[in-house]
Amino acid sequence: xxxxxxxxxxxxxxxxxxxxxxxxxxxxxxxxxxxxxxxxxxxxxxxxxxxxxxxxxxxxxxxxxxxxxxxxxxxxxxxxxxxxx
Numbered sequence: 001x002x003x004x005x006x007x008x009x010x011x012x013x014x015x016x017x018x019x020x021x022x023x024x025x026x027x028x029x030x031x032x033x034x035x036x037x038x039x040x041x042x043x044x045x046x047x048x049x050x051x052x053x054x055x056x057x058x059x060x061x062x063x064x065x066x067x068x069x070x071x072x073x074x075x076x077x078x079x080x081x082x083x084x085x
Contacts, residue, residue: 016056017080023049
């Protein structure tokens with residue numbers, strides 16, 4: 001089971017900018033119910049799935065803000081948010 005969730009973790013790392021990424025979708029990929037998937041994911045990463053994705057997006061946004069001179073809205077959309085708020 002940890003292997004399956006590990007595969008999902010790899011997927012999240014590659015697709016965290018997808019604004020439609022949901023815990024339900026990730027649990028489905030792992031062939032687990034949401035209530036079963038979440039504690040396994042948290043055990044492997046130390047974070048709940050949504051918190052993990054949020055941290056990835058924020059860290060990516062930080063990197064982009066340091067390297068580019070683009071509006072916050074553009075960077076927010078690039079990392080998976082629908083707006084800068």
